[in-house]
């Protein structure tokens with residue numbers, strides 16, 4: 001089944017958005033490394049790798065569907081974060097933006113009766129729930145004691161020791 005042109009264009013744009021997300025999280029990892037927050041650097045670098053995996057899933061799917069892959073230009077991320085809370089806030093905002101795009105793709109795949117694409121996107125719909133939760137819960141913890149950076153230092157130490165985030 002050939003993919004509708006609008007859907008194909010948007011799926012290629014989503015491929016680009018996933019690559020951009022990897023770029024954004026590598027930029028965040030650099031920021032955290034520069035301010036010696038090794039735990040947050042580890043988390044965001046790990047997340048960059050996840051984003052590359054999201055891109056790979058879309059890339060492989062386009063090939064599987066015999067559709068044209070378009071590797072569009074990747075924008076440089078805006079890296080003017082004032083502090084760690086600012087950076088994690090930007091991560092959450094970005095994930096909300098990605099969720100909106102995934103939901104639009106999902107809605108349009110249903111409207112165009114592209115059932116294979118609809119089913120493929122289930123994974124991404126669920127993944128976005130996890131991604132928003134990850135950064136929202138981190139932000140909640142970081143904002144818990146507003147006037148004390150000690151909480152952020154504690155979280156950084158915990159992240160550094162967390163086996164889930166493997167180099």
Ligand code: FEO
Nearest residue numbers: 018051054098131
């Ligand atoms: Fe691939 Fe964080 O969305």
